Amino acid sequence: MSYAIEAEGLVKRFGSTLALDGVDLAVPTGKILGVLGPNGAGKTTAVRVLATLLRADEGWARVGGYDVVKDATAVRGVIGLTGQYASIDEDLSGTENLVLIGKLLGLSKAAAKARAAELLAKFELSDAASRSIKTYSGGMRRRADLAASLVGRPDVLYLDEPTTGLDPHSRNEVWGTVRALVDDGVTVLLTTQYLEEADQLADLITVIDHGKVIATGTPHELKRRTGGQSLQVRPTLAVDVPAVAGILRDLTDTEPLVDADNGVLSVPVDNPLLLSTLVRRLDEVGITADELALRLPSLDEVFLTLTGHTAPVHEGSLA
Secondary structure, eight states: OOEEEEEEEEEEEETTEEEEEEEEEEEETTOEEEEEOSTTSSHHHHHHHHTTSSOOSEEEEEETTEETTTTHHHHHHHEEEEOSSOOSOTTSBHHHHHHHHHHHTTOOHHHHHHHHHHHHHHTTOGGGTTSBGGGSOHHHHHHHHHHHHTTTOOSEEEEESTTTTOOHHHHHHHHHHHHHHHHTTOEEEEEOSOHHHHHHHOSEEEEEETTEEEEEEOHHHHHHHHOOEEEEEEESSGGGHHHHHHHHHHHHSSOOEEETTTTEEEEEESOTTHHHHHHHHHHHTTOOEEEEEEEOOOHHHHHHHHHSSOSOOOOOOOO
């Protein structure tokens, strides 16, 4: 397997603060790595090192096969970076922004215009190409910002909190764009405060806490590793809750949890066949259920189990 990003033993100190304490990372080519962690865990510091914006005190890293210290210029030539906030000029049009970036990257005026038109079409912004960015919606701005980071045709893209502040519709637009980039072969390292975002997009997840990697795996693997399945039932009639609780107790020898607000009962299980057994028992006593499911822990629950913290909150931008 080839890796677009590799890092081993990264250590970074800021005075007496140990921001990175031996961080290892590996991102297969053409995949998305989601980097999660509480505020101040070291996520942004790690990405800054990988983007050649900081030099680690110890350890090594390669991006696109290039050493981030010895071959920093080459690394910058294969990466793109989109921070939490738009880096494009709001007073310029979409075309003008991308052409400007292209010329700064050394493209001829004709080549910069061609690349701008290509990216605006790819991100479904052609109709707004001549409008100033300040007239764009939130989702359009983020797509334009992503387009700007791709003018130089990077092989590796760093996305720092790419959907911060967006409404659900705009967030879904950005998610679709990121998936399309990966389909084109781009490798993505994503830091995000939205665990749902990591669950939706990431092929792999690395959890960092206090400067250390405390877990790595696919979302499914992390859910399996940090907790078993739970059986959940919501009886159609609230009056049936005690009877359902009794059935669950008989099947699992465990007292079920009852959410009084929505009438959902849940109990941990280690045998998925209990679901079909529960269906038969409910049918035998004539109880119907509006919801009946066997589920793994959510990524939020995984994060809480691993770190002892709730979901991460907004962290400083890379830009």
